[in-house]
Structures are given as C-alpha cells and as structure tokens.
Amino acid sequence: MIKRGKNYDFAVVSRTDGKGLVAAYIEKEKNMEDNGDISIYSLFTGFTFDMNGIVAVTDDKQVLSSNSEELLSVKPGEYRDIFTPDIYTGDEHRMIHLESTGGSWYGEIKQMKDYTLYAFFPETAIYALRTKVVIGTMGVYILCWMTFMLVRGYVAESNMRQMEKQYHIIQSVSSVFSICMLLDLKKNTWEMIKASDQIRKMTGNETNTANMMKFFCKNTVAQSERQKFWDFVNPDTLAERLQGKDYINCQTEIGKGEWFSIMLVPQHHDAHGNVEAALFLSRNITDEKMREMDYQKKLEKSVEQAEQANIAKTDFLRRMSHDIRTPINGIRGMVDICRYYIGNPKKQEECLDKILLSSTFLMELVNDVLDMNKLESGQIKLEEKPFSISEILKEVETVVGMAATEQGITLTVKKGEINHENLLGSSLHVRQILQNITSNAVKYNKPNGKVILECRELPPKNEKAVFEFVCTDNGIGMSPEFQEHAFEPFVQENSSARTSYTGTGLGLAIVKKLVEQMEGTIHFVSEPGKGTRFTLVIPFLPDDSIEMQTEQTQSTDAVKGIENDKILLVEDYEINMEIARFVLENEGAQVQEAWNGKEAVDLFAASEPGGYDVILMDLMMPVMGGLEAAQCIRKLEREDAKTVPIIAMTANAFADDEERSLAAGMDAHISKPLDAEKLIQVISDICKKRKEHAKGDADI
Known part of the structure; x- marks a missing residue:
C-alpha cells in the first residue's frame, strides 16, 4: 500500500501472456537519495567484502554508511566508544582495534574532507593472511637460499675439481722435476712448492722474484751460463715471452759439471689474456747431458773419421793410379826390351821374369781391393x-x-x-x-x-x-x-x-x-x-x-789327368782364348773353340752324345752370355746335357758371381787370371768324378 510522504521505486513491464501491464514498486529507505541515485547513505548497503570485511563512513558525529547493520544502529555520539584506536608502532599507517559482538577486528582510518572512512577485517582473516605472507615469504627465501647454496656448491665443487686438477698436475710435475716454484709475475713474488734443502739455501731469503733469481744466478749457475740463465728467467720480460706459448725451456750448467733443464709454464691469465703467474720447473739432466755430449763427441769423431776415410780413399785412388800404372809400364817396357834382345835367351828370360813379377804385383793390388770390398760387405x-x-x-x-x-x-x-x-x-x-x-x-x-x-x-x-x-x-x-x-x-x-x-x-x-x-x-x-x-x-x-792326407795324395796324383780330354773352350777375348788353349793343349787335351754362348750351344747340340768331356765357359760375352748358354745346354733333350761338366772361367771374382754360376747349372767357378795348375786340377777332378759316376751306373 502506497503511503503518503514515502518514496517509492516503480518498475513497469508489458505482459507477454496477454494484454496489459505489470507494475511493481518498493519503498525507498529514508537515507537513500531520490531519483534512484546512490547516496552516501546507501553506498555500502548490502555489500559483502572479501575476508568478511566491514566498511563504515562517519562525519565525526555518527555513522553515515556501512555494510554492517550493527554499526548503522549505533546512536550518534556513541560510535567513538566503538572505534577505540589501538595504534601499532613500526608502521607508517595507523591500525585500530575494534571489539564487537562479532569478535575482534583490525582496520585502518582514512580522512577524506568531511568524512572519515573506516575499514575493518576480522582478526582471524588478518593473521591468516599475514601467516600466508610470512609462509610465502619464508618459502621464497628458502627457495632462494637453496638455489644460492646449490649454485654456491656447484661453484665450490667446480673450483675444488679445478684445484684438485692443478694439485695433481703439480704433484705429477713434482715427481719429475726436483725444483718446483710458483712465480707471481704481477706481484713479483714467488712461492717454493718443492725443492731440496740445498736448493732452498741457494735461493736465499729473498721474497722478490727478480732478487731471488739474481742471487741464485750469482751463487749457483756456472759463470759461462749466467747471462743465458738470467735472460731466460728475467721476470720483467717473462710474461711477454710466455704469451701464446705452452712453455719455454733451456738447459744450463749449475755448479761443476751438473746440468739442469729449466722449464717455465704459464699458469694464470688476466681478463686480457696476459700471463700473471708461471711455474718454474727444473730437473737434473747431468746423465742425459753427459750421454748427449758423449754422443756429440762420437758424432764429431765419426765425421772426422769419415773425412779422414774420404781423404784416405782419395789418396788411395791417387796411389792406385800410380801403383797400377807402374807395373803396367814395367810390363810394356820389358816387352820392348825382350824384343830388342831377340836371339839372347838369357836376357829374354830376365825380361820375362820381370814381366811376371810386375803382373803378380798388379794382381795383388786388384786382389787387395776385392778382398777389402768383400770383407766390408760380408761376402767372404x-x-x-x-x-x-x-x-x-x-x-x-x-x-x-x-x-x-x-x-x-x-x-x-x-x-x-x-x-x-x-x-x-x-x-x-x-x-x-x-x-x-x-x-x-x-x-x-x-x-x-x-x-x-x-x-x-x-x-x-x-x-x-x-x-x-x-x-x-x-x-x-x-x-x-x-x-x-x-x-x-x-x-x-x-x-x-x-x-x-x-x-x-x-x-x-x-x-x-x-x-x-x-x-x-x-x-x-x-x-x-x-x-x-x-x-x-x-x-x-x-x-x-x-x-x-788322403785328399792331398789324391790331388797330387790327379794333377796330370786331362790328357786326351775333349774340351769345348768358350771365350770372346782372343788373348785369353790363346792362353787357355795353350795351357790345355800343353797338357794333352783336345780343344774346340767357341767365341760366344750361342755358338757354344750350337756346337754342343750338333755334337754326338759324350762328344765333350768338359765345357769351359766365360760369363760375359756378346750375342749370348755364359750363364744363359749354360742354362740352354742343360735344357737340351739329350742324356749328356744334364751331366756334362760346365766350368765358369771369368774375371768376375765376387762371391755372388760364383753363386750365380752354380745357380745356372755350372759345376765350378775359376777366376781370371788363370792359374794353370789350378785350372788343370779342377778339370781333372771333375772329369774323374764323372767317369767314376758313369762307371758306377754301367755296373748297375
């Protein structure tokens, strides 16, 4: 029912189910503004705040507006008894304490022109939030602390590993080097890490690196090595010399006859990469140095011996030229003299003896050179x-x-x-x-x-x-x-x-x-x-x-045993052919000549089986050499091709020449110049063995 003097709010809407309107109204509170506006009296009416907070507005006389009906019912002048401030120190804001039937409240006051705004929250909500903040803050702090400790532990562990690595390096280095010290190039100081008592005395009591090195150099290093030592360890230039290098080293003589190897190794660098510290390492290398010096002396001696050998060899060639020409000159001269004394047998005999003597001397020269060559090459x-x-x-x-x-x-x-x-x-x-x-x-x-x-x-x-x-x-x-x-x-x-x-x-x-x-x-x-x-x-x-004794007796009996033997003599040099033919025919042998290996193979192939008792074969000949000729003869399809004795007769006197002769199928090897007695002996022995072998086969 609408009453006179009251204020109402109306709402009208058309009906949807038929004709007509629906009207609704509500009586307005006396403290609310007219025309539907929010007034200070209705500002907080019906509001509910987080954490059950209470808000009130006063004009220093009464409570004008609040979301708490309890406060709105307070009579003017009594609200001051309710808002009894309990000021907390240590805060830039004032906090008041409110006691009510609903419990204990804490809030804050704000003065705005003619009005005062009070905001309160239950004690439980205030401290619950504070606990959460404290717990949250503590959690963040603990998390930060744990993170810091983890990072700190990681850094400490990394530093520890680095220190252990450096420690092991220094320990390893110290096991090799007898002196180990750390040089601080920035402060020009040094620290002894390892050294004997004797070495420690040699460094004096100096803490300055330069002074210590000067003291050590003056009292320990050999005088001839001092300048080199100082140039090497000079702290003023050391950082520059170590820049970009793994190490530098030198050798110096300390005391009398003792040698040390010194090594400087960069250890620390500043932000610009400059060397700030270095390790000074030293070890005794006297034994190594003595071996090196001994080797150097031997090397120098070897060079000297090689030079002497070269000089001796040059002198030898000069003498050989003289010694070879001398007997040749004698031989040629005696030949001329012998021709002059034709008809004088006695004088001719003297000339022939001298020719033989000169040729013997010439042969000895050649034999000496060959023997020396064989001995040096291990061929004898x-x-x-x-x-x-x-x-x-x-x-x-x-x-x-x-x-x-x-x-x-x-x-x-x-x-x-x-x-x-x-x-x-x-x-x-x-x-x-x-x-x-x-x-x-x-x-x-x-x-x-x-x-x-x-x-x-x-x-x-x-x-x-x-x-x-x-x-x-x-x-x-x-x-x-x-x-x-x-x-x-x-x-x-x-x-x-x-x-x-x-x-x-x-x-x-x-x-x-x-x-x-x-x-x-x-x-x-x-x-x-x-x-x-x-x-x-x-x-x-x-x-x-x-x-x-048996062999000697048999050899003596066999010297004259080639009479009537048929011999194929293969030689390309006419004089050698004449000499060999004379020796053989003088012993009663029958000689057939061949002037190269091809001719010898053809003559043997055309002969009757057993037509030759022995073949004397020179090795170096035109058309076909002796080795190839011997191989061709051995391959012929006839019985005596495998058994006919073939004797190499050559000026090649080395052991490998004889080995090649035997490998080619030859039975013996005789060196020139020919020794007539030896030649006949070899032919006789081979022919005799062949005849005995043939006789044995016939008996079987």
Whole structure:
C-alpha cells in the first residue's frame, strides 16, 4: 500500500501472456537519495567484502554508511566508544582495534574532507593472511637460499675439481722435476712448492722474484751460463715471452759439471689474456747431458773419421793410379826390351821374369781391393776344411822368404810346442793373414834387418785349439799418430816414399777383419826406428781325421789327368782364348773353340752324345752370355746335357758371381787370371768324378 510522504521505486513491464501491464514498486529507505541515485547513505548497503570485511563512513558525529547493520544502529555520539584506536608502532599507517559482538577486528582510518572512512577485517582473516605472507615469504627465501647454496656448491665443487686438477698436475710435475716454484709475475713474488734443502739455501731469503733469481744466478749457475740463465728467467720480460706459448725451456750448467733443464709454464691469465703467474720447473739432466755430449763427441769423431776415410780413399785412388800404372809400364817396357834382345835367351828370360813379377804385383793390388770390398760387405765366407798348420808356416816362409832375400832381410820362422797339427778352418785366409803381416815386416824394414815369425799353441778354450802368432821386426816402426789409424783402409804412413814402400794400404785392414771374422784378436806395439811386434790369437777346431792326407795324395796324383780330354773352350777375348788353349793343349787335351754362348750351344747340340768331356765357359760375352748358354745346354733333350761338366772361367771374382754360376747349372767357378795348375786340377777332378759316376751306373 502506497503511503503518503514515502518514496517509492516503480518498475513497469508489458505482459507477454496477454494484454496489459505489470507494475511493481518498493519503498525507498529514508537515507537513500531520490531519483534512484546512490547516496552516501546507501553506498555500502548490502555489500559483502572479501575476508568478511566491514566498511563504515562517519562525519565525526555518527555513522553515515556501512555494510554492517550493527554499526548503522549505533546512536550518534556513541560510535567513538566503538572505534577505540589501538595504534601499532613500526608502521607508517595507523591500525585500530575494534571489539564487537562479532569478535575482534583490525582496520585502518582514512580522512577524506568531511568524512572519515573506516575499514575493518576480522582478526582471524588478518593473521591468516599475514601467516600466508610470512609462509610465502619464508618459502621464497628458502627457495632462494637453496638455489644460492646449490649454485654456491656447484661453484665450490667446480673450483675444488679445478684445484684438485692443478694439485695433481703439480704433484705429477713434482715427481719429475726436483725444483718446483710458483712465480707471481704481477706481484713479483714467488712461492717454493718443492725443492731440496740445498736448493732452498741457494735461493736465499729473498721474497722478490727478480732478487731471488739474481742471487741464485750469482751463487749457483756456472759463470759461462749466467747471462743465458738470467735472460731466460728475467721476470720483467717473462710474461711477454710466455704469451701464446705452452712453455719455454733451456738447459744450463749449475755448479761443476751438473746440468739442469729449466722449464717455465704459464699458469694464470688476466681478463686480457696476459700471463700473471708461471711455474718454474727444473730437473737434473747431468746423465742425459753427459750421454748427449758423449754422443756429440762420437758424432764429431765419426765425421772426422769419415773425412779422414774420404781423404784416405782419395789418396788411395791417387796411389792406385800410380801403383797400377807402374807395373803396367814395367810390363810394356820389358816387352820392348825382350824384343830388342831377340836371339839372347838369357836376357829374354830376365825380361820375362820381370814381366811376371810386375803382373803378380798388379794382381795383388786388384786382389787387395776385392778382398777389402768383400770383407766390408760380408761376402767372404770362411771355410771349414782340414789343413796342416806346419804346411801353412812352410808356405809363408817360402813365399815371403824370397822377397826377404832380395832385400837382404833375414826371415826366421819358429814353431813352438803344438798339440794339434791338423786343424779345421780356412787355410787360404790363414795363409793370407800371416803373409800380409810378415810381408809388411819385410817391406818396412831396414837393410840387414830381421823378421821373426813365431807360432805356438795356447791352452784350449771352448773345445777349440788356440794358436798365437807373433811377428817381430827391427824395421822402421810406426809413429804414435799413425798407430791410431793403422787398421783403417787405404792408410799408409809415408805416402811420399813410393819408390821404397809400395802397396794399397789395405793389408792391415784386411788382416784385422779376417782375424775378427775368425773370432780372434790382433794387437801390436811399435816404436819409430826400432821396429814393430804384432800378436795374433786365433782359435781353430782340431781335426783328428786322416781325410786331409788322403785328399792331398789324391790331388797330387790327379794333377796330370786331362790328357786326351775333349774340351769345348768358350771365350770372346782372343788373348785369353790363346792362353787357355795353350795351357790345355800343353797338357794333352783336345780343344774346340767357341767365341760366344750361342755358338757354344750350337756346337754342343750338333755334337754326338759324350762328344765333350768338359765345357769351359766365360760369363760375359756378346750375342749370348755364359750363364744363359749354360742354362740352354742343360735344357737340351739329350742324356749328356744334364751331366756334362760346365766350368765358369771369368774375371768376375765376387762371391755372388760364383753363386750365380752354380745357380745356372755350372759345376765350378775359376777366376781370371788363370792359374794353370789350378785350372788343370779342377778339370781333372771333375772329369774323374764323372767317369767314376758313369762307371758306377754301367755296373748297375
């Protein structure tokens, strides 16, 4: 019911279900503004705030507006008793405490012109929010603290790993180096990490790096090395010298004869990459330095020896040119003289003897060079054949004695007590050793001089008979300087006296290598003007069999055994053909000539089986060489092609030449110039064995 004097709000809407309007009204509160506007009295009416808050507006006389009906019912003048401020210190805002039937409240006051605004919240809500804030703040703080601790732990662990790494590096370095110190290049200070007490004393009490290094340099480093040492460790330039390098090092002498290797290694760099600290490392390398210096001396000595060898070789070639031309000149001269004395047999005999002597000397020169080359290349293989030591001594006495008699020298050969007369070894090389030693004693002697060769057997060693050979002369002797090089190839003491002392300078070098190859020893003592004494000790296997005597008897009986033998002689050089033919026909052999390998193969193929008893084959010939010819003959389809003896007859005198000859199917190898007696002996032996073999096959 609408009352007079009251204010109402109306709402009118048309009906949807029929004709007409629907009107509604509500009486307005007395404290609300007219015309539907919100007034200060209705500002908070019906509002509900978060956390159950209460808001009130006063004009210092009464509560004008509030969302709490309890406050709106307060009479004017009484609200001050309700709002009893309880000021909290420590805050820039005032907070008041409100007690009501609803509990305890806390709020804040704001003055706005003529009005005062109060805002309150329950105590439980205030402290609940504060607890949440505190807990949240504590959570954030704990999270930050844990993050900080994790980061700090990671950094600490990383630093620890780096420190451990550096520690292990320093420990490893310290195990190698005897001195280890850290140099702070920025502060110019140093710290000793490892050193002996003696080294610590050498550094003095200086804390300044430069002063310490100067003290160490002055009192420890050898004077000749001080400037080099200081230039190396100078702290003023060290950072610059270490820039961009892993390390720098040097070697210096400390004290007397002690050498140290010093290494400087950069350790820390600043933000610009400059070196701030470095490790000073040092270790004793005296033994290494001594070995290095010894090696250097040996190297220098080797270079010196190589230079001397080169000089000696050059001198040898010069002497060889002289020594080869000398006998050739003698041979040609004697031929002219021999022609002049045609009809004078005695004078011609003298010329022929001198021609033979000159050719023998020329042959010895060539043999010496070949022997030395074989020894240096390891091509000489020592035989293990029976021989008599007494026979060797007799042969040496005979051969060298002739030269001694011509020069007026007395040669005496003495044989002491010998228990093993027959030995196994290389008799050829034993003879060569003794002949070279005694020949030198005769050659480098004085008029009416004496040479004594003594032989005696020493106590056995390792089941071998040991012999000592001593050759003593009272000749010109050797100077101390030459004695150091006496066993070197191509060396002679007096190269200017060529008319008195001839030779290649290879004799002693050959002797030494042969003796050493026989597992023996050789040494000498000599004094200029008084003579020389050589002592050789050589072991041999004893031979108790009678095989040697049997072979010697058979060889003697077989010397004249090629009469009526049919021989195919293959040679391309006319003079050699004539010489060989003469030797063979002089022994009663029948000779057929062939001038190259192809001709020899054709002649053999055209002959009747058994038409030739032996073939003498030169190796180097035109059209077809001897090796190829021998192989072709062995391949022919006839019975005697596989068995006919083929003997190589060549000027090639090296061991591999003989091996190639045998590999090509040849039976023997004879070197030129031909030794007539040896040639006949070889042919006789081979033909005899062939006949015995053929007879045995016939009996079967």
